[in-house]
Each structure stands twice: as structure tokens, then as C-alpha cells.
Amino acid sequence: MTEMRRKTGAARWPAAVLVVAAALVAGAWTDAPGAHARPAAGCVKGNGKTIAIGASLSLSGDFSADGDAFKRGYQLWAKHVNATGGLLGCRVKLDIVSDASNPAQVATNYQKLISSDHVDLVFGPFSSLLTIPSAKIANRFGYAMIEGAGGAPSVFQTGLHDIFDVSLIIKDQLVTSAKFFASLPK
Numbered sequence: 001m002t003e004m005r006r007k008t009g010a011a012r013w014p015a016a017v018l019v020v021a022a023a024l025v026a027g028a029w030t031d032a033p034g035a036h037a038r039p040a041a042g043c044v045k046g047n048g049k050t051i052a053i054g055a056s057l058s059l060s061g062d063f064s065a066d067g068d069a070f071k072r073g074y075q076l077w078a079k080h081v082n083a084t085g086g087l088l089g090c091r092v093k094l095d096i097v098s099d100a101s102n103p104a105q106v107a108t109n110y111q112k113l114i115s116s117d118h119v120d121l122v123f124g125p126f127s128s129l130l131t132i133p134s135a136k137i138a139n140r141f142g143y144a145m146i147e148g149a150g151g152a153p154s155v156f157q158t159g160l161h162d163i164f165d166v167s168l169i170i171k172d173q174l175v176t177s178a179k180f181f182a183s184l185p186k
Contacts, residue, residue, distance in 0.1 A: 102130075139163075142162075
């Protein structure tokens with residue numbers, strides 16, 4: 001069996017994030033010696049194969065409100081993907097664990113998700129504080145991480161090249177809404 005490198009997606013913040021993340025996940029499988037993935041080949045709707053996606057979220061602690069929202073978003077995304085034929089023809093199964101808003105715990109969680117649970121993909125946690133240690137673990141195992149809310153400049157100053165932030169730039173977050181309201185009849 002050819003081993004594959006994992007690439008990931010995001011959850012339900014703006015709908016655009018889902019589209020971008022799904023496109024990245026669907027088109028981003030590449031050969032990578034040493035990675036620990038089940039191959040995507042052979043996924044056909046209804047054959048029972050799954051793509052396991054792991055994420056560590058703050059379900060308690062300082063970031064728990066955001067962690068809860070992310071969990072609901074990831075679940076909504078997985079439900080939609082599964083209802084529309086799956087990802088690469090495979091059902092999506094989420095493996096979400098709690099990091100208690102703790103950088104040491106988030107690193108432990110990603111280590112376990114990747115090396116013990118053998119998830120196929122990883123989604124990033126909430127907060128740049130947690131993204132840096134989790135991205136280091138993902139990088140060590142040859143996983144790319146698409147991050148939905150951990151895109152501070154410090155994350156990208158780590159020198160890691162397999163982390164992708166799909167969040168809108170903060171200064172642009174209201175541009176779409178402003179254009180929509182400007183287009184309404186007076």
C-alpha cells in the first residue's frame with residue numbers, strides 16, 4: 001500500500017472557509033515516504049471506507065467557547081460532506097479530543113491522533129497559542145495542517161511550511177458584509 005501525506009480542511013465559520021478547505025483537502029493528497037495514512041484510492045460511495053480527521057479543540061479552559069463553536073462547525077461540515085458523497089468518495093469520521101486550552105496538552109493530543117489513532121488528516125486547534133505546538137507535531141509526522149483560527153504572525157515565523165491559515169485577514173473581515181449592505185436598495 002502506498003503511504004500518503006495528509007492534508008486538511010476547516011470547519012464552518014464563513015461558508016467560504018468550507019469551500020476553500022474542502023478544495024484543499026480534496027486536491028492535496030501527495031506521496032510522502034514515511035507518512036502513516038491509509039490511501040484514498042478505492043473510496044467509492046457506499047463501500048464503507050472512511051477518512052479519519054483528528055482535531056484537538058479547547059472544550060474546557062480559556063478558549064472553551066470557541067472550542068465548542070469549532071466542534072459544532074466541524075460536525076456540521078462532516079455531516080454536509082457525508083450527505084453529499086463524502087470526501088474523495090469516503091465517509092468522514094471526526095476524532096475530536098479536548099486540549100483544555102493548554103499548549104502541552106495540544107501537543108500530546110496531536111502526537112496521539114497521528115501516531116496512535118492513525119488519523120488520515122488533522123484540523124488545527126483554536127488560537128495561535130495552541131497552533132504553534134500542534135503544527136510542530138504535525139510537521140514532524142509529515143502532515144499539513146489547515147488552521148481556521150490560529151494565524152497570528154508568530155505562527156508563520158516558526159519556519160514551518162506545512163501550515164495553512166484559511167481565516168480572513170482581520171482587516172478584511174467586514175468587507176463582504178459592507179459590500180452586501182451597500183448593494184441593498186435604499
